[in-house]
Amino acid sequence: MGLKVLVVGGGAAGMMAAGVAAQQEAEVLLLEKNAQLGKKLLLTGKGRCNLTNDCEIEELIANFPDTGAFLYSAFYTFSNQRLRRFFAQLGVPTKVERGGRVFPESNSARQVVAALKKFLQDHQVKINLNTAVDKLLLAGNRIEGVQASSGKQYLADRVIFTPGGAAYPSTGSAGDGYRILEELGHTIQSVQPSLVPLEVQEGWVQKLQGLTLKNVEARLYLAEQLKGTEFGELLFTHFGLSGPIILTLSRQVEDLLAAQGLLTIEIDLKPALDHHKLDARLKRDFQKYSRKQFKNSLGDLLPSKLIPIIVELAVIPATKVVNQITKEERYSLVELLKSFSLTITGTRGFRKAIVTKGGVDTDEIDPATMESKLIKGLFLAGEVIDIDAYTGGYNLQAAFSTGYVAGSSVIN
Ligand SMILES: Cc1cc2nc3c(=O)[nH]c(=O)nc-3n(C[C@H](O)[C@H](O)[C@H](O)COP(=O)(O)OP(=O)(O)OC[C@H]3O[C@@H](n4cnc5c(N)ncnc54)[C@H](O)[C@@H]3O)c2cc1C
Structure with a gap:
């Protein structure tokens, strides 16, 4: 035997x-x-x-x-x-x-x-x-x-x-x-x-459900202190965020949620362009669409699903004619595109965790x-x-x- x-x-x-x-x-x-x-x-x-x-x-x-x-x-x-x-x-x-x-x-x-x-x-x-x-x-x-x-x-x-x-x-x-x-x-x-999707506070995220963003940078902050940065692919869901870079950042989230302070994820939608280059790019697009309303001027820069959300969050009125947009308004749009922020309220828990x-x-x-x-x-x-x-x-x-x-x- x-x-x-x-x-x-x-x-x-x-x-x-x-x-x-x-x-x-x-x-x-x-x-x-x-x-x-x-x-x-x-x-x-x-x-x-x-x-x-x-x-x-x-x-x-x-x-x-x-x-x-x-x-x-x-x-x-x-x-x-x-x-x-x-x-x-x-x-x-x-x-x-x-x-x-x-x-x-x-x-x-x-x-x-x-x-x-x-x-x-x-x-x-x-x-x-x-x-x-x-x-x-x-x-x-x-x-x-x-x-x-x-x-x-x-x-x-x-x-x-x-x-x-x-x-x-x-x-x-x-x-x-x-x-x-x-x-x-x-x-x-x-x-x-760990390796778990994240829930966010912002209700508008539902409108982005199914949108995948490639080559973006996500930065995790606790009370404005940087806790992690990942570059790659991200997915919006009906409750918040998922996709490879979010799953990687999620490893720290339960601990950070237990700590004091607001937990946020900032997405840099255009990490290949610094603020200056992105501003120059916007300037070009705004020249091209100078007679259109602001809400109809971002089609070359962003996926169509994201445009209404960015327009809603921007300080620029949606119907403002593009050639009326001020330099300050354009700068604030650059800031929004480089630091698109969401507040993390939780993870999807063990039920949806990969590990x-x-x-x-x-x-x-x-x-x-x-x-x-x-x-x-x-x-x-x-x-x-x-x-x-x-x-x-x-x-x-x-x-x-x-x-x-x-x-x-x-x-x-
Ligand atoms: C949706 C999803 C996708 C994933 N994709 C990948 C991937 O592509 N690549 C990768 O590297 N990892 C992936 N993972 C992680 C990977 O699957 C796990 O890390 C791996 O399966 C762990 O292997 P394990 O044998 O330790 O546990 P498991 O695969 O979980 O097996 C444990 C087994 O023990 C049994 N069991 C539990 N308790 C008892 C008990 N009391 N008595 C008898 N039997 C019991 C369970 O029923 C189960 O069959 C994924 C995980 C999930 C959830």
Whole structure:
């Protein structure tokens, strides 16, 4: 009889860990609370699954702002290139897109999940679906197994615990792991939604719903103190702001909302032009449309959906004939276009967060094996650990790398 290994959670980290442990002749049972495996994986990359990023390992690490150093060993053991080879061998060749983002050539997250399921099947991993684990069973400081919410106990030599974080609970990762591990003495670093859309106070934002702005700069301010700057793509929604640069800035927002002062995002709609150049540009446009009303003069400069809002917010009356606009009025328009400001009132919360910031303290996990330093035979992997990155494929790489390390370390 081989070593008995239980894996809790059939997401990215759990499927990788289960297959790798089984490859080494362990007898593996995977317990998943949903009726299917990889429910979150199917949603990743808008259904295309941004598996990893084709960058140097140092850059992978740098994309984890707080705890990247913990992942050093895991990333060198199971790198992004190795992950790509792993999927290619499973019949999922990958391609690199803008920003180094790696996707399956098929653009199909479904194909990724199917390949992982085949990986499990090929190595005789047993799978129990609809099985929520409620408790870890210990004998002293050694793991003995787990107890499901039905009361049923499963005994094992090793447990790999990969229940995910608290983000997007509709996919199964509802924060169960934090409670279960805290009860056993693990420290949970403050858990917050990250990579999450932001809600704003300004009601007019609804009128911009669906508008994407490319190549803009967003600046996050708390009480007029700059807290972060991002350049790239932004999306207006019916409640506020989303899109890559907003998701990146969102990582700080829960903390900043708890602090004193007004939280705002200023959008520079024309970052390629400084105030002087933008003024010269406006002057040219105003000459071209000198006989039109102000509200009909911005079509060369701004997307049509944005024009009525800018006109509403500008000090210039909408119907003023352009050749009557004063220099001061034009300057104030430049200021508005360079510092288009919205007040942040909240985030969309865990329900809509892509990832969880916080989780099991990395100091309590051996980075070379993913074994808990508190409980022998218990291995942790994936988002339940205090590791979170920006968008670009880094979060899945971390789940797969830590899953791989946990799966290959159980046997020693
Ligand atoms: C909409 C969306 C899009 C994303 N897109 C990307 C992307 O393109 N690229 C990227 O790098 N990252 C992306 N992410 C983040 C990435 O999906 C996660 O970081 C990653 O899936 C974490 O893997 P995991 O295995 O730790 O957790 P999960 O994938 O969440 O898996 C955890 C599993 O454990 C199960 N489980 C939980 N509790 C229990 C329990 N008590 N008993 C039994 N089973 C349990 C859950 O049902 C779940 O199946 C995205 C996230 C979201 C929400």
